Amino acid sequence: MAAEPFVSEDILEQTRCLDVSLSYACNARCRFCSQDPARRGEAALPLRRAARRIHEAYAAGFRRLGFSGGEPTAAADLPRLIAFGRRTGYRSVRLQTNGLRLADEDYARALAEAGLTTARFSIHGVPQVHDALVAVPGAHARLEAAARNLRRLGLRLGVNVVLTRPALEGIPELCERWLLREGLTSFTFIRPLAYGAMAGETAALEARCSELAEAMEGVCRIFEREGLEPPLLLHFTPCLLPGREGRMLGWHRFDAWTVEPDGTVSDLDENVARVKGRPESCAGCAYEARCPGVDRGYLARHGSAEFRPAARRAPPRGGPPSTDPRRRLLTENELCVQSLLRRGPLETEALLTLAEAAPLCQDCRGGAAILAAAERLERMGRLRRVRRAGRYLWDSVDPRQGEA
Numbered sequence: 396m397a398a399e400p401f402v403s404e405d406i407l408e409q410t411r412c413l414d415v416s417l418s419y420a421c422n423a424r425c426r427f428c429s430q431d432p433a434r435r436g437e438a439a440l441p442l443r444r445a446a447r448r449i450h451e452a453y454a455a456g457f458r459r460l461g462f463s464g465g466e467p468t469a470a471a472d473l474p475r476l477i478a479f480g481r482r483t484g485y486r487s488v489r490l491q492t493n494g495l496r497l498a499d500e501d502y503a504r505a506l507a508e509a510g511l512t513t514a515r516f517s518i519h520g521v522p523q524v525h526d527a528l529v530a531v532p533g534a535h536a537r538l539e540a541a542a543r544n545l546r547r548l549g550l551r552l553g554v555n556v557v558l559t560r561p562a563l564e565g566i567p568e569l570c571e572r573w574l575l576r577e578g579l580t581s582f583t584f585i586r587p588l589a590y591g592a593m594a595g596e597t598a599a600l601e602a603r604c605s606e607l608a609e610a611m612e613g614v615c616r617i618f619e620r621e622g623l624e625p626p627l628l629l630h631f632t633p634c635l636l637p638g639r640e641g642r643m644l645g646w647h648r649f650d651a652w653t654v655e656p657d658g659t660v661s662d663l664d665e666n667v668a669r670v671k672g673r674p675e676s677c678a679g680c681a682y683e684a685r686c687p688g689v690d691r692g693y694l695a696r697h698g699s700a701e702f703r704p705a706a707r708r709a710p711p712r713g714g715p716p717s718t719d720p721r722r723r724l725l726t727e728n729e730l731c732v733q734s735l736l737r738r739g740p741l742e743t744e745a746l747l748t749l750a751e752a753a754p755l756c757q758d759c760r761g762g763a764a765i766l767a768a769a770e771r772l773e774r775m776g777r778l779r780r781v782r783r784a785g786r787y788l789w790d791s792v793d794p795r796q797g798e799a
């Protein structure tokens with residue numbers, strides 16, 4: 396049997412996640428939105444009901460909390476719910492956002508002070524393409540301001556890109572801008588499914604899976620050239636990018652529940668399984684036993700010829716971040732370790748304790764990801780570990796090198 400594909404820290408470290416959709420209201424008009432625009436005016440999830448769901452999920456073992464929508468910053472109760480989530484015990488509180496309101500520094504600070512740990516920005520192309528797709532002039536410039544605000548506040552940042560046809564050509568430039576210039580290294584590229592507004596836009600916006608796979612292979616190479624793990628990919632199949640399945644969300648369980656604005660709760664893995672299936676042509680594929688297949692709507696529009704059964708599983712491609720001292724960009728956990736050591740040398744236990752409390756590091760579990768990040772930095776010559784009185788002490792080599 397082929398070896399298990401390389402699976403990255405950020406998938407393995409995940410604990411069960413509750414995603415709360417506060418309302419369908421939004422301050423943008425994304426043409427590819429998966430929500431039905433007719434539902435924008437529907438009632439928001441009441442504060443007490445949201446708090447009850449957050450509490451129930453914590454009791455059921457969930458430790459990561461996310462807010463989405465609609466646009467979650469449209470909800471007046473957001474700061475209170477973030478604070479409630481942290482008081483309940485969630486280690487990680489994430490916002491999936493278009494970033495428009497977070498360009499306001501006071502609002503960004505209010506969310507950080509409430510306990511927000513992570514923001515994932517929805518960025519959908521180079522500036523002019525992004526602004527046109529979300530139908531808000533100047534939206535991209537506000538996103539850049541939002542990212543800088545939250546970085547200054549010490550939050551963990553990520554990027555979600557919905558892959559539409561107008562965005563495809565500019566994807567390398569998008570990577571250049573957000574990866575190399577802004578230093579954001581945690582990306583998820585999403586192939587949109589035809590629901591909500593996107594259902595009426597497939598002719599204009601939908602790219603074929605094979606085109607997207609080619610573009611994603613190019614993106615993976617950009618990340619690998621920089622010594623980083625390739626980005627995460629959503630709604631792709633191994634036959635499209637053989638050996639990249641270790642980076643495919645949905646290949647590993649989401650292990651997430653979603654709460655809708657009307658209070659109903661559903662299991663994300665079950666939701667995805669309902670809309671996907673394997674065409675008959677998959678018979679005999681080496682991935683068949685585990686592959687969820689393709690959304691049936693796509694198969695109805697384009698057929699199954701792009702999904703070619705694999706005789707055997709491809710060797711895994713990609714790997715953990717490199718320890719080459721010339722690597723220019725640091726991962727979120729590496730940035731966290733560096734920022735903690737700016738206070739002075741720390742023993743391993745103290746480093747892990749501080750990391751637990753730092754927004755940048757709260758997605759890690761059991762400290763394994765933090766120690767792995769510290770060891771990489773040591774091998775890169777960016778920090779040193781010395782043994783003193785029988786204990787390891789971590790120390791910066793040169794604080795100026797902490798600037799990624």
Ligand code: SF4
Nearest residue numbers: 634677680686703704
């Ligand atoms: S089972 Fe089908 S969709 Fe999945 S990897 Fe194989 S050919 Fe592709």
